[in-house]
Amino acid sequence: MAGKARPASDVPAWLVGMPLSYWVVGIVLLFMPVLANDFVLFQILGWSFILGMIALSLMFLGGYGGMVSLAQMSIAALAGYMVAILGTSGVQAISLHWPWWLYVPVAIIVAAIFATMIGALAVRTEGIYTIMITLAIAAAFFYFTRQNYTIFNGYSGFANVVPPELFGINWRRPIPFYYLALFCAAISYLVVVYVSRSPFGLALQGVRDNPRRMAALGFNVVMHRVVAYTFASVIAAVAGILLVWQNAQISPGTAGLPAVIDILVIAIVGGLARPIGPFIGALIYVLLRTFSPDVLLTLGLPGDRFKLMIGLGFLAVVYWSPDGVLGLWDRWRTHRRKAADPLTGQGGAP
Amino acid sequence: MSLLEARRNIGDMLGAAGTGNALELRGVTRMFGALAALTDVTLSVKSGERRAVLGSNGAGKTTLFNCVTGDFLPTSGTIRLFGEDVTKFPPYERIRRGLRRTYQISLLFNGLSVLDNVYLACRGVSRGRYSLIRPRRNDALMQSAFELIEAVHLGEVAETKVAELSYGQQRQLEIALALAGAPRFILFDEPAAGLSPTERSELVQILTSLPRHIGYIIIEHDMDVALRVADSVSMMHNGRIFKEGLPSEIENDPEVQQLYLGGGHG
Secondary structure (H helix, E strand, O other): OOOOOOOOOOOOHHHHOOOHHHHHHHHHHHOHHHHOOHHHHHHHHHHHHHHHHHHHHHHHHHHHOOOOOOOHHHHHHHHHHHHHHHOOOOOOOOOOOOOHHHHHHHHHHHHHHHHHHHHHHHOOOOOHHHHHHHHHHHHHHHHHHHHOOOOOOHHHOEOOOOOOOHHHOOOOOHHHHHHHHHHHHHHHHHHHHHHOOOHHHHHHHHHHHOHHHHHHOOOOHHHHHHHHHHHHHHHHHHHHHHHHHHHOOEOHHHHOHHHHHHHHHHHHHHOOOOOOHHHHHHHHHHHHHHHHHHHHHHOOOOHHHHHHHHHHHHHHHHHHOOOHHHHHHHHHHHHHHHHOOOOOOOOOOO | OOHHHHHHHHHHHHHHHOOOEEEEEEEEEEEEOOEEEEEEEEEEEEOOOEEEEEEOOOOOHHHHHHHHHOOOOOOEEEEEEOOEEOOOOOHHHHHHOOEEEOOOOOOOOOOOEHHHHHHHHHHHOOOOOOOOOOOOOOOHHHHHHHHHHHHOOOHHHOOOEHHHOOHHHHHHHHHHHHHOOOOOEEEEEOOOOOOOHHHHHHHHHHHHOOOOOOEEEEEOOOHHHHHHHOOEEEEEEOOEEEEEEOHHHHHHOHHHHHHOOOOOOO
8 A cells, every 4th residue: 555655844743733832831830830839839739739640540440441430439549558667667667668660560450450350340330320339439438448457557558658869869959859749640641531532442432433334333331331441440540649649648538428429529620621730720729628728717717627518619600611621611611712704704803 | 347346256256156146044033032033044045146025113123234244143044154154153253254234224333424434434344453553645545545536436535524415425424434444244224214316316326337246235225225235135024034036026016015005006
């Protein structure tokens, strides 16, 4: 087959075709350490990237696969636990002191196996039952880690879990950690965008829209769904490892039911339609969670009612825009385009 | 020589070599509760044979298709595909053995483009279903997707979302999906339903120009279409096959005219 070769060019097509907004966001994120202080880098943005990645793994399953899994936080936490158990922590009796290049991949693999088992259980159910099964697994994981002392060190969990001093850098310092989290988040985002148009991703969307037809095209629908759980778990596992390094500790509360539900809230508030949604949702969540106590105190209300703010925010988004902030944004853009005169193309955008 | 031609030639050789039955049903019964949708259906279709299944609404024609593809398991009886007992096989295993089907009401992926739909169909019957690498324009499977789209006259709307296609175009896409890969036996479920006369003759042209080794069963209410594209005809009524014959015999059979044409010739 003699396909016509594209004219040779120094710059790849995808780079030329990238919208301006991507460039702006990319450059701002890269130079953020110049603009922001350590608190914003570490606590606000670092944490947003991590929660965004866990919510991204839910977005991949929910948005492309039509499967809402509440177990993604538990999968992330299992990877975090593996880092504490296999690597180094304050609990000398349990931790095995493996080197980082061994415990990081093993942690991801263990989390992926766990997720595959969850998937195998959950994919034969639909809609509300998938949510129920994964919620039950998340609850079981929480209680198991709290009651098991031989492996998970029960109620107190593990403290002093720090990242390795690779290249002589302390990766828990705000600027290195910011770049580490940014790197992982950006890679996860790009991988999900890329995979969504791969045979696996396209077929997953086909399974979401029409499982019966997919089977009639030769696809093993059940297996495809299970593999989607495995794939999504890798992103959640990487985020879980970052999370334990950021907090320097992990305990059952990391994947307690409130945390499990927060991931759902983040994904829904951001929007399940595109991979950027979870990161927007995570940033909103972290900002609300960090600053709402101050706002509440200013208003003369007790500061520990920040959950009320998050709840109200969630309610508002779900009420006015069931497809999240992304949906709000899309509607605003369509509206602006429609406002333009169809003949002259003018008068819409200011 | 294009890929499609090469595949057809190999297929023709295989078809000529295979003397057995493409599809063989023995005593297939399917119950829905107390209702028998199919009762003791025995049917064999030779390799490369084209069979029309006629019958009134509710005669069990679509249930027959659903049992053959594996959407439903038969309550009793056996189904053999190319000599192999596939009675208990899941649908995708039967599809990978060369069976295809179209649906009476189009089951397409409305959020995806025409090209994506056909590409998925091509991917479904080849390896790399779990591939994470995006296909490129000049990949072999992408090329066969383009060829199929041209073959059903949808070249101009290849990048259009399925939801934006006309009804007739969706029916054509439905056929393209069934022709993906190397089909050996196809089940067409009322492909002409709702088509204009022009579209109907296009459909007849597509069906009659299929390579001879590809056999099919076609459910069709339009006798004109059915008898032009079929080598033989089976008549169904109340979940049973009560008559088989050549198109000319069936057309002139008084019992058939009574039942199916409502005595229109009388």
